[in-house]
Amino acid sequence: GNGVVGEAKGGSIINLPNNSMKSVVPNYRIEGLTLTNLVKNGDFSQGVKGWQSNISTSEAINNVLVNTPDSLEEYSPAVGILQEIDYNIGDILYLKASVRCTKNTRITIGVYPKEEKIDLESNNSFKNISANIHTEGATSKNCKIYYSTSSSWDSSDRFYYKNFIAINLTQTFGAGNEPTKEWCDAHLPDYVEGTKSVQLPMRV
Numbered sequence: 001g002n003g004v005v006g007e008a009k010g011g012s013i014i015n016l017p018n019n020s021m022k023s024v025v026p027n028y029r030i031e032g033l034t035l036t037n038l039v040k041n042g043d044f045s046q047g048v049k050g051w052q053s054n055i056s057t058s059e060a061i062n063n064v065l066v067n068t069p070d071s072l073e074e075y076s077p078a079v080g081i082l083q084e085i086d087y088n089i090g091d092i093l094y095l096k097a098s099v100r101c102t103k104n105t106r107i108t109i110g111v112y113p114k115e116e117k118i119d120l121e122s123n124n125s126f127k128n129i130s131a132n133i134h135t136e137g138a139t140s141k142n143c144k145i146y147y148s149t150s151s152s153w154d155s156s157d158r159f160y161y162k163n164f165i166a167i168n169l170t171q172t173f174g175a176g177n178e179p180t181k182e183w184c185d186a187h188l189p190d191y192v193e194g195t196k197s198v199q200l201p202m203r204v
Contacts, residue, residue, distance in 0.1 A: 035167055035188070036195040038085040038093075039143065042164035043191055054146065055079045056159075065161040072153045077108060081161065082144035089135055091170035092178045094188065096130035097145055098162040105147040105159070109133075112140040120147070126162055128190075132169065132181040163191040 040050040044060040051058060055070050056079050069079045087093060095109055100123050107118040109131045116131040129145070143166050147159050167188065169178035179187075187200050 031200060032197055033172065033200050034195060034197050035172060035192050037192045038087065038166040038168060039083050039164055041193075042097075042166075043193060044161070045193075051081045051083055052142075053081055054144070056081075063162065067159045067161065069149045069153065069157070069159075072149055072151065072155070072157075075148065075150045077106065077148045078146045079149050080108075080144060080146035080159065081164075082142045082146075084141050085143050085166055086141065087135060087168050088170075089138055091135050091168050093133045093135060093143065094130065094167040094169050094181065094184045095133060095143060095145070095165070096128060096184070096188075096190075097164040098126040098128050098190070099145065099147075099160060100124070100126045101147060101159045102157045103149075103153055105149070108144070108146040108148075111135055111138045111143050114138045126160070128185070130181055130185055132178070132184070165191060167192075 044063050044065045047060040048058045048065060051065070053067065055076060056067050057070065058065055058067050058081060060066070065081065067080055069076070093111070099107070099120065101120055103122050105120050107120050107129060108115050109118060109129065110116055110133045114133050114135050114137060116133070118129050118131070120127065120129070145161065145164065149157075167184070169184070173179060189198055192198070
């Protein structure tokens, strides 16, 4: 782990090394929290309903969305799936999905142009990817996880998605009190459909 997360004056988050004073470890209490997944059908149980495919085609097999690139002639950084979600510009969104790919690729996750890049190696097993997206300056309501293709790809290559979630941290926790991506990775459930009450450890 990255050590204990402490709270600095003014509410900003600071990371403390594990060997720092134990007395500053915050107390936790378990609290019920209502989480809403802003994407619909993020577990692909209803096939590809609600999802758009960019430069690609999608099909859902056993709750996995299988994405096939349309064109492999040159480098393309924006292949994959997207869905329009409702949020207020300036909110912080937590986006996460479980993904795998048959070739090495670079993932783009976020809402345009507020995006993060994550490198993913080709793998037979799924890997969770996530990002906290600060949407100040965003011009799109489409949340997306894209990947890149290149001429090294062939027609048998695929990209796979499972359990896509988008949580509005500002609406859920309050402005200025949004948790870090690392906290979300550790404590938020892998998947929520619609709105669900969950028990989470909250900082006192």
